[in-house]
Amino acid sequence: MNIFSFTAHFDSEESCRNHFKTERDKIGVACKRCGHTHHYWIKSQWSYECKQCRSRTSLRSGTIMQSSNLSFLIWYKTIFLLSTTKKGFSSKEIQRQLGLKRYEPVWSMVHKLRKAMGKRDDRYTLEGMIEMDEGYFTIEASEHDHQTQKAGRGSKTKSNVMVMAESTILEDIETGKVDRQCRYFKAKVLDDHKAEGTDDTFKNSIDGEQTIVFTDKSTS
Ligand SMILES: [Zn+2]
Secondary structure (H helix, E strand, O other), rough: OHHHHHHHOOHHHHHHHHHHHHHHHOOOOOEEEOOOOEEOOOOOEEEEEEEEOOOOEEEEOOOOOOOOOOOHHHHHHHHHHHHHHHOOOOOHHHHOOOOOOOOHHHHHHHHHHHHHHHHHHOOOOOOOOEEEEEEEEEEEEEEEEOOOOOOOOEEEEEEEEEEEOEEEEEOOOOOEEEEEEEEOOEEEEOOOOOOOHHHHHHHEEOHHHHHHHOOOOOOO
16 A cells, blocks of 8 residues: 555545444454443444443554544554555654654554554464574664664674575476475574474464475474
């Protein structure tokens, strides 16, 4: 999605809320008080009302936007900015771009979104045929300094990193030449070199039963 299609789809607070509601309804809403999952929708309040106990749940409640005072439109614009560039934006830059007065709520929003995006990446698993190897890479861990609002340079260390790639065999129909193509890959920094930790990291990254693993020298 580019900036033009984004503004065409999400041109107002209402269009963002409607989109958010549609997505939330796909997952479903559970009542905070009684756990019931059937609700009325009260549009004037942007809230769900439990059909059993009449308890209300706002559209934000129980989501990443809970307890934020920023509008849905600001959240959507931020999600767009965070996901559209490889380098990403700093909280300070997002605050400037969106013309917001206070830094604190922006920092909090960006922090939550980054965490959620990281989690999503963790849930993602590889499937089919996987090639796996380990290697030593120099990694740089950067810490955002909340006080000075500057991104720290971080310390560079050499670490053992596991690299896993989906490996799909493709045959050229005309020439009969066989090639391998990678659809997705994952990289994970390993805590140690022990086989146990490596096995767990790997198991958490693949889609269980129907997976074939190729690796050359790993003893794990
Ligand atoms: Zn209820």
